[in-house]
Amino acid sequence: MKDLKSQASRSTTPGKGGLTPEIQSRIGHQLRAMYDDVVRQGVPDRFAELIKKLDAPGATPQLGEEGGSNDNTNGRD
Amino acid sequence: MPLTDSLRNDILASVPSLRAFAISLSGNADRADDLVQETLLRALANIDSFQPGSNLPAWLFTILRNLFRSDYRKRRREVEDAEGNYAKTLKTQPSQNAHLEFEEFRTALEKLPQDQREALILVGASGFSYEDAASICGCAVGTIKSRVNRARSKLAALLYVDGAEDFGPDETIRAVIGGSGG
Numbered sequence: 001m002k003d004l005k006s007q008a009s010r011s012t013t014p015g016k017g018g019l020t021p022e023i024q025s026r027i028g029h030q031l032r033a034m035y036d037d038v039v040r041q042g043v044p045d046r047f048a049e050l051i052k053k054l055d056a057p058g059a060t061p062q063l064g065e066e067g068g069s070n071d072n073t074n075g076r077d
Numbered sequence: 078m079p080l081t082d083s084l085r086n087d088i089l090a091s092v093p094s095l096r097a098f099a100i101s102l103s104g105n106a107d108r109a110d111d112l113v114q115e116t117l118l119r120a121l122a123n124i125d126s127f128q129p130g131s132n133l134p135a136w137l138f139t140i141l142r143n144l145f146r147s148d149y150r151k152r153r154r155e156v157e158d159a160e161g162n163y164a165k166t167l168k169t170q171p172s173q174n175a176h177l178e179f180e181e182f183r184t185a186l187e188k189l190p191q192d193q194r195e196a197l198i199l200v201g202a203s204g205f206s207y208e209d210a211a212s213i214c215g216c217a218v219g220t221i222k223s224r225v226n227r228a229r230s231k232l233a234a235l236l237y238v239d240g241a242e243d244f245g246p247d248e249t250i251r252a253v254i255g256g257s258g259g
Contacts, residue, residue, distance in 0.1 A: 046110070
């Protein structure tokens, strides 16, 4: 009887919900691996451009500057 | 608060994890990116309601989750048809074994009830606290905890009981998971 038990408890000490720490960490590891694969792809251009475009809210598109309040510093693009 | 440069950068910095969350929720890369785009537009349109100094990722995740929920009801079938799209989003192809295991995991994840899946992802992958996850999902902290636990148990049952050949002797696993060691 003892050998059966020790065989089972090799990877055990069940935690919450009857899950062993080993299985819990395996799930956690796979979950993060899956998630991080996408995170590592960074920011697709599509979104970088979207956010950049919305930089100036309600910006008048391509009408050209009329005021020109600052003489030299117009490099705001 | 107004859309400052630093806020814009912070939003941009959240995009990778927003995408990961969206893909894990929807299982479909195209739908996920549409969700992220809608999330960004909505966030920028409502930027005035963002409290400076509060948790920006949590705010963005909340928007994305709510969009997904309303979208999901409409598109359930489409999403289910799209199985397999997820793998195509990966730039790095894992080794064959790892790939197989990965596919199994993804499939199992999609079998979880939505409530449990999102709770598990927010806590287990996005790294949110139980408190933040509860606020994102609009429920109690205890509810999140129990959803996460149920999600883990179900994943374990799906992955490591049914497909236990590569993991160890069936009976051992069954005994372990069933907690029948007395």
